[in-house]
Amino acid sequence: MLTASIVAMISFLSQASSDPAIWRVEPDTCLVSESETRCFMRVSITLLSLSVGKVCIIANKQVLTCMYEGQKSVTVDITLTSDTTLHLNDTNGKRLAEHTLVFNKLLDADFSQRTRLPWSLF
Amino acid sequence: MKNTVNILLLLLLVFAQVSIVSANVVCTRNKDCPGDTGWELGVAIGVGGMTNPLVGGDNIPLVIIPDIAYYGDNLYFDNAEFGWRTSITARHEINLFVTPNKEKAFFSFWHTSNILGPIFTLDSPFQSGDEMNIGNPIIGQSTVSIDDVSSRKWAADAGVRWRWKWKNSVINSSVYADVSDVYKGTHGSLSFTSKWAFDDWTVYTSPNVHWYSDNLTDYYYGIRTLPLLGKGLGYEGKSGLQFGMRVLALHSIDDSWHVLIRASAVKLHSGMRNSPLVDSSTVLSGFVGMAYQF
Numbered sequence: 001m002l003t004a005s006i007v008a009m010i011s012f013l014s015q016a017s018s019d020p021a022i023w024r025v026e027p028d029t030c031l032v033s034e035s036e037t038r039c040f041m042r043v044s045i046t047l048l049s050l051s052v053g054k055v056c057i058i059a060n061k062q063v064l065t066c067m068y069e070g071q072k073s074v075t076v077d078i079t080l081t082s083d084t085t086l087h088l089n090d091t092n093g094k095r096l097a098e099h100t101l102v103f104n105k106l107l108d109a110d111f112s113q114r115t116r117l118p119w120s121l122f
Numbered sequence: 123m124k125n126t127v128n129i130l131l132l133l134l135l136v137f138a139q140v141s142i143v144s145a146n147v148v149c150t151r152n153k154d155c156p157g158d159t160g161w162e163l164g165v166a167i168g169v170g171g172m173t174n175p176l177v178g179g180d181n182i183p184l185v186i187i188p189d190i191a192y193y194g195d196n197l198y199f200d201n202a203e204f205g206w207r208t209s210i211t212a213r214h215e216i217n218l219f220v221t222p223n224k225e226k227a228f229f230s231f232w233h234t235s236n237i238l239g240p241i242f243t244l245d246s247p248f249q250s251g252d253e254m255n256i257g258n259p260i261i262g263q264s265t266v267s268i269d270d271v272s273s274r275k276w277a278a279d280a281g282v283r284w285r286w287k288w289k290n291s292v293i294n295s296s297v298y299a300d301v302s303d304v305y306k307g308t309h310g311s312l313s314f315t316s317k318w319a320f321d322d323w324t325v326y327t328s329p330n331v332h333w334y335s336d337n338l339t340d341y342y343y344g345i346r347t348l349p350l351l352g353k354g355l356g357y358e359g360k361s362g363l364q365f366g367m368r369v370l371a372l373h374s375i376d377d378s379w380h381v382l383i384r385a386s387a388v389k390l391h392s393g394m395r396n397s398p399l400v401d402s403s404t405v406l407s408g409f410v411g412m413a414y415q416f
Binding site for chain 2: 028032118
């Protein structure tokens, strides 16, 4: 009973940490110091469950790149000055998915969530 | 003089790191971004170990390393440290916490015979791992309790930590006090941790300095019962500063699997080094393995 509960909890946590959407966009947050107004980031985009032909990735009404049938992943370089939404459109312009890239200041959310080094039990 | 040189080297390393840290931080929401809350669970399996500075002490094997952390808005649990944290400003944070003191770990992989063997002859030999309850062995014609030498207890510390966060780096300054009434002392640490990201690699470097009080050093590394056998055989541990370095590297294979490499080195302070229980001045630790994060 206890084992089943632990397995169920781990399974739930594992599912919760994965992206159920049709694409994965990582990283999706760019943090800069207070004095900076632009943030450069290299975004890795992976299609998870899409069986259509050519799709394009669009931001601020500009096509950043397109992916062709069979292509599973692509890398996009982008410079943010504010929150920016990436759209995944098919060739007919139909929106298939979207994901917001967050631009933030380090002052609001500085490095290191954890108070200790990870993997430091021993 | 040596301590001065060590401090200068540490400061040099700190400033060298400050000057070259990256200004930008990129991360993934609900995964590794600052400010995320929730569980972080992982387990690493591999090969590694930690040297044991005690005379004849067994090295401590590292085969499985769990990583268990929960962060709420204020309460947190991070690998056996349970605490409460609050931000003073955007860059300054205070933690209040309780955590086990790890000094006992060396004594769990050490056998009293290793230190007493060369000095005394025991009438009734004891087996490895029995150091906790040896009783009153006969040494020559005298009955001597060696409990004080053989059994060091686990202790629990309460502490307060000040954190100064700056770009990709954090300065941690912590003070700990024994709340379990075991060693009845204090200790403190200062560390400068930086996080570096290169492609699929994330590397943490953490030079640190740690101060141990008289009471802590003496409880774990002093010898109080041996004076029964004559003057000069006891040892009283004194306070001291010790320097260390920790490096942790994670290479991401996919969202869950990582290669984990960990290494650390600590130079024991003179209060520990001079103890008859200790025959090595450094503690080295290393681990290489595969880590899975749920």
